[in-house]
Amino acid sequence: MSVPAWASVLIALGAVAVVALSADHLYNRITRNPFKPAKKHCFITGGSTGLGKSLAMELIKKGANVTIVARRQSELDKAAREIETCKINEDQRVVTISADMTSKEDVVRALEEAKVKMGVVPEIVCTCAGASYPKNFCDYTLDDFEYLTKLNYLGQAYVAHQATIMMRDNNVKNGKIVFVSSMLGLLSFAGYATYSPTKFAVRGLADTLRNELKRYNIDVHIFFPGNIDSPGYVVENSTKPDVTKTIEGLSPAMDPKDCAKALLSGLYSGHYMITTEFIGELLRCATRGVNPSNNYFIDSLLALIAQPVGSIYALFMDFVAKRAK
């Protein structure tokens, strides 16, 4: 009995898919160290509210020890009490450090303090501290550009730099640095002139270090979440222009806990670029460049879909922006 031509084509395509998927899986496994947070010292900036706090809670549930860093000690203490309730072992530790990530001295001190208080240097570093104050371009002051560059970009760059030196000098076996960008590090539109560039900059740094830190066996990851229902989100919505709200309508605010879980799931899978939702996946695949794919076969398919979707969205964005007051 001969197989019809269409069936042979299907079988051939299926075979290619299976080979591509398994090669990709193998590639992810071989090129990154497995993510095993249990007993590790996780250092989280912006760990007192929103994404950072939820991430600390999820990591504690996995058996990690956690240091959370932020400016306000009162919020740190409140968060620490909440995080403590997620412990799975009595001996797990939660350390708080009050420090300002826009200050070089504070960043250096925070890492030193974390090492002393926890008794071991940070092995997993997540730079969540960040903020956004969306406005129309002409309504910003020049200082607004400087502040968000300091907090959202330099704040992550300083921490990554000091943590890398610490990991190198203390022979950390397989360290991890997780940068926090945003979907706005993959696309941008009206309202985000002071914010989006800082999140693109974080990607530039993460892409550099993903490659460069291989020599120290430090894995680098970058997270691109959509809107998160956090205290910061409430603040940003108070100044967000209507045009911005209309354009980003496609990204409903996610619960910080689900967002943290999405990040962990990406880390467990060994993905470099991690997103939270389908739109994020489309944007990731459309802008991946020469970064590793998460799944070569599916990513290529999504990249293909993203082209027409992106062009149509650009028409919509420009239509809305042109009519904005």
Ligand SMILES: NC(=O)C1=CN([C@@H]2O[C@H](COP(=O)(O)OP(=O)(O)OC[C@H]3O[C@@H](n4cnc5c(N)ncnc54)[C@H](OP(=O)(O)O)[C@@H]3O)[C@@H](O)[C@H]2O)C=CC1
């Ligand atoms: N919320 C959203 O919609 C989205 C957020 N993101 C990004 O995710 C990250 C977390 O956001 P979100 O959950 O909203 O955060 P929140 O605004 O809820 O929390 C911010 C955290 O950072 C700390 N922080 C703020 N400024 C500084 C500073 N100068 N030095 C040290 N710590 C600081 C805050 O504490 P304290 O004020 O006491 O210092 C707090 O712990 C940010 O990088 C943000 O850009 C990405 C996509 C969407």
Ligand SMILES: CCCCCCCCCCCCCCCC(=O)[C@@H](N)CO
């Ligand atoms: C491939 C083509 C797909 C096109 C679809 C584009 C959809 C746009 C959704 C944008 C969502 C923006 C989230 C902002 C999160 C953030 O970082 C802020 N909350 C911080 O202020």
